[in-house]
Amino acid sequence: xxxxxxxxxxxxxxxxxxxxxxxxxxxxxxxxxxxxxxxxxxxxxxxxxxxxxxxxxxxxxxxxxxxxxxxxxxxxxxxxxxxxxxxxxxxxxxxxxxxxxxxxxxxxxxxxxxxxxxxxxxxxxxxxxxxxxxxxxxxxxxxxxxxxxxxxxxxxxxxxxxxxxxxxxxxxxxxxxxxxxxxxxxxxxxxxxxxxxxxxxxxxxxxxxxxxxxxxxxxxxxxxxxxxxxxxxxxxxxxxxxxxxxxxxxxxxxxxxxxxxxxxxxxxxxxxxxxxxxxxxxxxxxxxxxxxxxxxxxxxxxxxxxxxxxxxxxxxxxxxxxxxxxxxxxxxxxxxxxxxxxxxxxxxxxxxxxxxxxxxxxxxxxxxxxxxxxxxxxxxxxxxxxxxxxxxxxxxxxxxxxxxxxxxxxxxxxxxxxxxxxxxxxxxxxxxxxxxxxxxxxxxxxxxxxxxxxxxxxxxxxxxxxxxxxxxxxxxxxxxxxxxxxxxxxxxxxxxxxxxxxxxxxxxxxxxxxxxxxxxxxxxxxxxxxxxxxxxxxxxxxxxxxxxxxxxxxxxxxxxxxxxxxxxxxxx
Numbered sequence: 204x205x206x207x208x209x210x211x212x213x214x215x216x217x218x219x220x221x222x223x224x225x226x227x228x229x230x231x232x233x234x235x236x237x238x239x240x241x242x243x244x245x246x247x248x249x250x251x252x253x254x255x256x257x258x259x260x261x262x263x264x265x266x267x268x269x270x271x272x273x274x275x276x277x278x279x280x281x282x283x284x285x286x287x288x289x290x291x292x293x294x295x296x297x298x299x300x301x302x303x304x305x306x307x308x309x310x311x312x313x314x315x316x317x318x319x320x321x322x323x324x325x326x327x328x329x330x331x332x333x334x335x336x337x338x339x340x341x342x343x344x345x346x347x348x349x350x351x352x353x354x355x356x357x358x359x360x361x362x363x364x365x366x367x368x369x370x371x372x373x374x375x376x377x378x379x380x381x382x383x384x385x386x387x388x389x390x391x392x393x394x395x396x397x398x399x400x401x402x403x404x405x406x407x408x409x410x411x412x413x414x415x416x417x418x419x420x421x422x423x424x425x426x427x428x429x430x431x432x433x434x435x436x437x438x439x440x441x442x443x444x445x446x447x448x449x450x451x452x453x454x455x456x457x458x459x460x461x462x463x464x465x466x467x468x469x470x471x472x473x474x475x476x477x478x479x480x481x482x483x484x485x486x487x488x489x490x491x492x493x494x495x496x497x498x499x500x501x502x503x504x505x506x507x508x509x510x511x512x513x514x515x516x517x518x519x520x521x522x523x524x525x526x527x528x529x530x531x532x533x534x535x536x537x538x539x540x541x542x543x544x545x546x547x548x549x550x551x552x553x554x555x556x557x558x559x560x561x562x563x564x565x566x567x568x569x570x571x572x573x574x575x576x577x578x579x580x581x582x583x584x585x586x587x588x589x590x591x592x593x594x595x596x597x598x599x600x601x602x603x604x605x606x607x608x609x610x611x612x613x614x615x616x617x618x619x620x621x622x623x624x625x626x627x628x629x630x631x632x633x634x635x636x637x638x639x640x641x642x643x644x645x646x647x648x649x650x651x652x653x654x655x656x657x658x659x660x661x662x663x664x665x666x667x668x669x670x671x672x673x674x675x676x677x678x679x680x681x682x683x684x685x686x687x688x689x690x691x692x693x694x695x696x697x698x699x700x701x702x703x704x705x706x707x708x709x710x711x712x713x714x715x716x717x718x719x720x721x722x723x724x725x726x727x728x729x730x731x732x733x734x735x736x737x738x739x740x741x742x743x744x745x746x747x748x749x750x751x752x753x754x755x756x757x758x759x760x761x762x763x764x765x766x767x768x769x770x771x772x773x774x775x
């Protein structure tokens with residue numbers, strides 16, 4: 204008997220989410236019952252048949268092994284309805300071409316051993332799929348290890364949970380992943396059952412929104428669909444990204460092969476895509492870039508950065524010299540078929556490589572080792588290119604007036620260089636004399652990955668501030684009152700926007716050279732000890748200078764700044 208179409212079988216759970224009742228019912232049956240009591244099942248002595256699908260799910264046990272989270276292999280029944288493109292096709296042909304998880308020989312063996320059913324009847328290698336067929340495939344599942352970094356909660360209320368997703372873990376069950384996914388970890392280990400409102404690639408980290416109720420999910424999805432949400436990502440890219448001006452890439456994109464998520468710029472047949480980029484810093488080899496996608500195509504940021512000649516440093520798809528050659532795919536000048544052929548081998552016979560990790564070992568299937576339970580070929584452990592991508596969803600904001608805004612802490616790879624320079628700024632601050640009427644602040648100016656000047660409060664004659672001293676020292680050394688293009692300034696406390704002494708505030712001094720500075724990094728916000736409101740952040744951002752607080756320095760920066768103060772004064 205042919206089952207009904209899936210959309211006729213959906214019901215609603217207690218939180219308003221639709222469920223597929225046929226899957227719910229099947230999960231309560233034992234494997235033998237799932238096969239409809241077929242006599243052929245009695246010969247399947249190589250796999251247990253007495254547990255229900257749900258009970259088998261509960262057999263999955265994980266452990267933390269250093270940087271990775273491992274899952275013990277378990278039995279699992281995969282179910283799906285026949286897709287339109289599968290109708291009237293041979294089931295073995297569909298498995299071999301649609302599912303890259305295993306080679307064709309594996310699926311042939313599964314069919315011959317009765318592990319695949321159609322509408323609860325054992326299928327065989329000659330089975331032709333029909334519209335509405337319910338396909339079940341019982342397998343011994345080997346989930347790949349994923350990162351052991353935790354899923355962090357940014358915000359939670361009755362309708363929504365906002366998380367900081369770590370890199371190297373899928374959002375929801377897909378392909379080879381089920382328990383090692385964000386949604387499963389949230390539900391089974393944190394007690395939060397929620398449905399994704401937005402998606403991030405497995406390797407991308409950062410902000411994600413998940414609805415705890417159908418109404419909450421729909422509300423957020425509607426805002427994103429109608430482009431009422433602004434998004435900011437941070438990426439670490441190859442080379443020196445252009446400074447100051449925003450770079451807009453509006454090249455249309457096309458998916459070449461959905462099985463490997465290979466996307467390219469295609470001016471004739473691609474779909475509309477637009478991303479705005481702005482450089483934060485440059486360390487002499489790589490750049491930190493703010494990325495603002497205005498559309499939501501697959502791999503949009505990654506492909507646009509590659510097109511501009513600045514792919515993400517550890518992108519296993521778009522930055523590998525072994526795949527793309529020395530140009531790394533700049534300008535979309537490459538042989539598509541040759542690239543697709545190389546990419547199809549990644550994770551199978553060749554490990555993933557990238558510009559940052561060109562020769563590292565990684566996950567491959569062709570290990571020559573096989574599972575003693577199911578006979579499936581085993582994968583090797585993942586490498587750095589399989590677990591990390593230096594692309595992070597940093598900030599999401601509602602475009603509505605007085606709307607919401609969420610942001611995460613910056614990932615370590617985005618601040619490792621910045622922490623070095625902020626530590627140097629703290630050393631400068633420690634040189635300041637202790638005085639009750641001023642903060643002790645240090646400043647560092649860098650350009651192209653080099654320190655070009657330093658300064659601290661009262662280093663120069665008079666009531667001088669750290670940023671002022673650093674700039675004046677550079678001007679004297681250079682013999683000119685101009686700064687080079689692409690500078691960053693690090694200051695242990697945000698630049699002052701008002702001076703009680705009447706002297707020119709540091710904010711104005713920086714704005715006088717706004718065409719030279721790309722980013723202002725601060726250790727701590729200014730307390731209202733002397734000035735009630737500091738508007739530096741707002742003014743710098745309005746002038747096109749990015750403003751970022753380096754994590755981990757607030758407490759120490761404030762302690763050094765206030766050392767020597769006899770009492771705490773507060774402006775009202």
